[in-house]
Amino acid sequence: MPSYFSCNFLIFLRFIAGLLFIFLCSGCAPQVKTAAWVIRFDIDSPQKIDRVCNAAKSAGLDELLVQVRGRGDAYYQSSIAPSPDYHEGNAVDFDPLEQTLESCRPLPIHAWLNVYYLWGDLKPPKNLNHPGSPDQPWILKDNNGRSVSDYSAFDKQLGWIEGVYADPASGQYRKLFTEVVNELINNYKVQGIHLDFARYPGAAYGKNDRLAAEFEKIWGLDPRLLPDDLDREKIKKWLNGQQSPADLLLTTGALFWNELRAQQITRLIREVRATINSHRNGRGQRAIRFTAAVFPDASEAYLTKGQDWQSWADQGLVDGLYPMAYFGDLDRVTTQLDQVASEVTPQVELWAGLGAYIKDPQRIAEETAIARRNGYQGIVLFSLGHLLDKDEPISAYTEAARAPLFTLQSKIASSKAQCYPGSDNPSLKVCTTELTGIVYKSFSNSPPFQSDLEQILSRRLAEYRQAMPMIGQSLNLLQKTTLTLxxxxxxxxxxxxxxxxxxxxxxxxxxxxxxxxxxxxxxxxxxxxxxxxxxxxxxxxxxxxxxxxxxxxxxxxxxxxxxxxxxxxxxxxxxxxxxxxxxxxxxxxxKPIEFEKTPWPARRILFRQQLTETLQSQAADINTLAGKQGN
Missing domain, CATH: 3.10.50.40 (Chitinase A; domain 3)
Structure with missing residues (x-):
């Protein structure tokens, strides 16, 4: 029988342990969850599906994101999207998604759809009705007017593009994609809709004729004459007035073009959100979660890919974001996950997408700790099929995510406005408001010169307005003169x-x-x-x-x-x-050439040079002109 002292000592220890538990867990959230992406080639036969589902359950995964639209196709029964070649060797009525839902039950299954990436082979689809067929009206063009369907293997590598994309500015394609989502929700009991490739392939794409005409009507300048590439350093120099007068104007135009371009993707996100909302259950709650895989660097995603996920979160268009922090050393992944957590409203769930296919369990454990520290709801491993082929068991990766997490607050800035720079002062104020939002997104919500930002942006806009006649004059001179390439x-x-x-x-x-x-x-x-x-x-x-x-x-x-x-x-x-x-x-x-026959890359150079000369010849000190506006 234990002594009186030992009994009381045990009671005391239990009391202290209880206090410690209450203290430590008063700020605790539930354990971080684990999920995995499953690519379409791992569900193209019943045997593969059984392998995936058994592995997911054995490893203790909480849910799966299963790719059912890879290249404009449908790994399920569809009357809208074409069927890929998974029927060979399988029963005629084989339905990959339906069997995955059945075999993986009770695991929640999210339907993963690639949005704009339609085709990856050099040879076009045999099915002329395939969304990636070269004759489809929505095929993306590069900023030089060339369809990406015409790209060779060299062009694809040089242009950093995986294959054929749909143009995000196409209303026809938006309609098609929302119909795909609606059909999927109607016919399958999926837990969520998860989007990938909701982006442009890069900054060198998207200046199509219709969108260019819309921009030119407002800004007096074809966006194909603007620089393609924007980054934080260039924008910082623009803010600080460290560019030439011509480049100050061109950067102003490029920023507004970039926003118009990003709005095309946000419009699709908004329409998919509306489609999902139309399937609410009887209690008014969303029956299906809407999430997206995104580039983890918000600035790069916005400026290069047109992927404005900061606004998607701020406007409540998505329920969750999955930043794909696959690459780089621990310093880079840490910074990426930290920044995303600081930029996203707490109402939006965050799941850290981790590159388990190229990293060992120890590294995933370290990255998971970063996600937990920042309040992420879970981690998502890419991909389950890759892990099945590795030496380490999948459980070695999932066990890294079993500790409790702590929630953090986040912030985001946004701006909504209609801007007409050629109008009177009230519209210029509207332009300043819109430009403020653009700059915040370009710097991941932490722009430089915050105390003077409104004054700086007003000055940049006044400069542009004063120079609009000179922009037109420069174009007229180029069109009337025989030029030299x-x-x-x-x-x-x-x-x-x-x-x-x-x-x-x-x-x-x-x-x-x-x-x-x-x-x-x-x-x-x-x-x-x-x-x-x-x-x-x-x-x-x-x-x-x-x-x-x-x-x-x-x-x-x-x-x-x-x-x-x-x-x-x-x-x-x-x-x-x-x-x-x-x-x-x-x-x-x-060689001598006319301006209208000049390739677009050369036109941009010639226009920049002519605009510089026009400003100099008219002694147009842009900063002085802006100062006279009272800024």
Missing amino acids: PEQIELRGIFRYTSPLDSENRWQQQRQTCEEARQLLESGEPFGIIAKKMSQGGTKSMGGLLGSRFIDQLDPIDRQLALLQPQQISPVIEVANGFWVYRLDSKETG
Whole structure:
């Protein structure tokens, strides 16, 4: 029998333990959940479905996101979307989604649909009615007017595009996609609708004729004459007035174009939300969750991909966001997950998308700890099929997510307005409000110069308004004059990628790797071998070919490249997302040409040069003009 002292001591220990539990768990949320993406090739037979479902249950996963629309097709019975070739060797009535729902029960199943990515092969679909068929009216074009259906393998690699995309500005495609979602919800008891590829492939796409005309009507300028690439550093220089007068105007226009472009995707998100809301249950609650996989860097997602997920969350258009933090070292993943948590309203669930297919359980455990610390509801592993083929059991990954999590608050800024820069002062104030929202999104809700931001943006808008007649004058001069094409060069390149979120040490490592590649090239090593071994560029397996490039003498990097002689290697050149080393293969002197017959990349250069000359010739000090507006 225990002594009186030992009994009381045990009671005391239990009392202290109880206090500690109450103290530690007073801020606790439920345990972080675990889920996994399941790609379509892992559900294209009954045997594969059984394997996936058994593995998910054994590993203790809480839910699955199952890809049922990969390339504009349907891994379920559909009267709208075409069926892929999964019937060979299976029963005629085999329905991958229906069997997944049945075999995985009681696990919740979210239907994962790729939105705009329609086709990946170089040969077009045999089915002429396939959404990715070249004759469909919604096929995306690049900013030079070329359909992505016409791209070769080299064009795809050079353009950083996976394949054929639908144009987000197409009303016909929005209608088709919402019909797909509606049919799916009507016929299958899925837990949620989960979107992927809800984005443009990059900044070099989307300036189609209709949207360009809409923009030009307001801003007096075809957006195809604006720079394609915007990043935080360029916008910071624009805010600080560190650009030339012409570039200040062009950056203002580019920011508003980027917002119009992003609105096309948000419009589809809003229409899908409305479709899902029409399926509410009798108690007025949403019967189906609506979520999206997104790029984790909000600024890059918005400026490059037109993926304005900050606004989707702020406007309540989605129930959850799944930032795909697959790549990079722990510093990058930590920064990505931290930033997303700080930018998203608490009403929207966050699930950290982790690259388990390229990382070991220990690394996933470390990244899961970051997600828990930031209040994420769960982690999602990419992908279950990949994990089934690895040596480690799936449970080694899911056990990393069993600890309790703590919730955090978040914030977001947004702006809604209609802007007409050529109108009177009330409209300029509206433009300033809209531009404020654009700048906040461009800097992940943390723009520089916040105390003076309204004054700075008012000045930039006044500059643009004052210069609108000069923009028109510059275009008239170009259209009336026989021009000379800019010098054209053929390049090869070796690229090393860095994210703005990477550590300084990572940037130094990538610069050093690029320098090592340059030294090997200087020593006579074949460019193709070094590119394949050391480059992270899209054409590394194609000898590092970069195609032709028109030289813009107003661009510092272009001026540096123009000095190279054929076969000469450049020094390492730093850009916004990494480092390049180039080799000049050939040069071609410009020839006389009319402006309307000039390729769009050359038109942008010629317009920028002419606008610069027009402003100089009229002694138009843009900053002074803006000052006279009373800003």
